[in-house]
Amino acid sequence: MRLLFLCTGNSCRSQMAEGFARALAPPGLVVASAGTHPSSVHPLAVQVMHEAGVDISAQRSKGLDAVALAEADVVVTLCGDADERCPVLPRKCRRHHWPISDPALLSGDAATVLQGFRSVRDQLAARVRLLVFSLGEGGALVNSIEPIHDAGFMKFQCEELVLPNGVHCSLKIIRHPGAACVVPLLPDGQVVLIRQYRHAAGGYILEAPAGKLDGGETPESCALREIEEEAGLSAGKLHRLGPIFTTPGFTDEVIHLFAATQLQRVPARPEHDEIIETVEMPLATALELARSGEICDGKTLCALWRVEQELRAGSLRP
Secondary structure, eight states: OEEEEEEESSHHHHHHHHHHHHOOOOOEEEEEEEEEEEOOOHHHHHHHHHHOOOOOTTOOOBBBSSSSSGGGGGEEESHHHHHOOOOOOOOOOOOEEOOOOGGGGGOSOOHHHHHEEEEEEEEHHHHHHHHHHHHTTOOEEEEEEEEEESSSOEEEEEEEEETTSEEEEEEEEEEEEEEEEEEEEBBSSSSEEEEEEEETTTEEEEEEOOHHHHHHHHHHHHHHHHHHIIIOOEEEEEEEEEEEESSSSTTTOEEEEEOOOOEOOHHHHTTTTTEEEEEEEEHHHHHHHHHHOOOHHHHHHHHHHOOOOOOOTSSOOO
């Protein structure tokens, strides 16, 4: 398991995050950090980490060319620049964005700046602790894989495992290429959802445009394609809202959530078996429909909730 922290200068936040992750890392977790424009490790970052009992004085700033991005399992971006400039990652790489303020930009007297570094350090300590805990202590050992059915983009198989606690078991797994889900956000703050017939769900449901990743397709490309095909909208900008596992008890499907802005109308291109109509409504109305149970699609609930969060934080604007 390889964990990578990215920010602009690889000077403060990513260095502190790397230090905490190294201190907490279980066996098998490889930790690194890098910057889009690396500079040098900030002396106050070293100082406040020393106060917390973690020595990062030997760490050095590195560029993206110095880390094995293609081998990363988890990437955490710590600023907007790193989030925007982060290159295409392996499809199964988990990606997180922590919008934590850069303490190097603080102004004021020495005591105020030092306290700012301590505040950022403490935020990172809490987040890194939860992240490392979620990564566990290594994966299962797969002894054998028995194919059950190949459904094209989905594969059904039985896997004989030795779990991290030493228990032997047999699991039936659906391997899935992943998907993207996108909430189009209009300039007036309204969202665009679709009313689509879903036979498995027993009728029509309200949901955000979404679809599976085609071979070699990035989540971003998939999101852009789906809102054109299903909602008749072209997006000038995509905002990452994070990934979700759909049902991790039996499938590895990950849905990458996005919001789309700077929208323009284009001809919709639904598939022959898709019955779709678009519905525009204020975000507050969509959230009320979610609260009342009228919107019950899981990916859409998560995406709407994340849009509301980002709007409140000022990280997203219509």
